[in-house]
Amino acid sequence: MAMKGKNCVAIAADTRFGIQAQTVSTKFQKIFELGPRLYIGLAGLATDVQTVSERLKFRVNLYELRENRRVKPKTLLSVVSNLLYERRFGPYFVEPVIAGLDDVTSEPFVASLDLIGCPMVTEDFVVSGTCSEQMYGMCESVWSPDLDPDQLFEAISQALLNAADRDAVSGWGAVVHIIEKDKVTTRTLKARMD
């Protein structure tokens, strides 16, 4: 999930890699850095999470080489949308969320997409995954506009942890990135490992 704050954004994910009921790894990376203040989180089929992140990094690298500047969050949204829609009839089973600060204006940005690339930009938060309903409930309760970075960290952590605890196949560890104008803080949460 990703949330907007006052001049900051946060993105968080659990770290479980499982095959149906069996948990294979508790350190699976689902959030990828595509720029100093731009992150994408991918929920869904593990192989497609890895393939889409690799293909996306390739496209972003080419973009930055051609344009000679960093990609803006809104543009990244379109790049991901295009990547996913190219496979309209044989899609990648992923539901991305994007969180970042515009590198010129430092304006916060969050967005999400569905598996065939339908973009959705929101003013508050975005969620994706097996426990999306639970996450919607938690986010709606804990979020309020203009949270500062520390309050935003508390809000997103509580939202993720409690939503994941109500889903049998989510959890087993969590990681949160707080993206501010001058730094990014990454913290691993102490989560229920069950």
Place this chain on the structure above:
Amino acid sequence: MECLIGIRGKDFVLMAGDSVAGRSVVAMKKDHDKMYQLSNRLLMAACGEGGDTVQFAEYIAKNIQLYRMRNGYDLSTKAAASFTRRNLADYLRSSTPYFVNLLIGGYDDSDGADLYYMDYLGSMVKLPFGVHGYGSFFVLSVMDRYYKEDMTRDEALVLLQRCIDEIHERFIINLNSFKVKIVDKEGIHVMKDLRPTTKPPEETPGTQSMDIV
């Protein structure tokens, strides 16, 4: 019905695979080796669809060797695993997907010993210990209990023996022999085959054999 086990130790990776090659209900070969050498210090264990395992393993092994020939040095474990993952993921959505589950264990001078777990869809994860097959349901909990970081070779072999005993105890399919190999700085070493330790049957008091007169 196959089982692959990989355990990462201090500066080595211990890999084991059952040695039964079967088709349907028949065990055709009892001393089959499912581990393929990709390079001097890279070992891949593969299980899954019959022909796919050998074809895919040999394809990857030859490509790793080609890299070495072209560039003069070996691929790192991480790079070889990523290359393998890319191939599996690309073939997945083609008309000829490979149905193979892999464990790749290797040693580099820069990262030390590494173990990568890959399933047939191409999801890859670096693990301290990994198991494929039905055996995983029995063995992962044993590993969670007894595994510790930086084990010595002997400790890892004891842990592996525990796992094999557990499989023998509770898995319905008889996997009574495992091929074992260790990858470390010096290369790939073939160890003795491991079998489940058999306890002598206990005498139940009060029963006597009766001769029919």
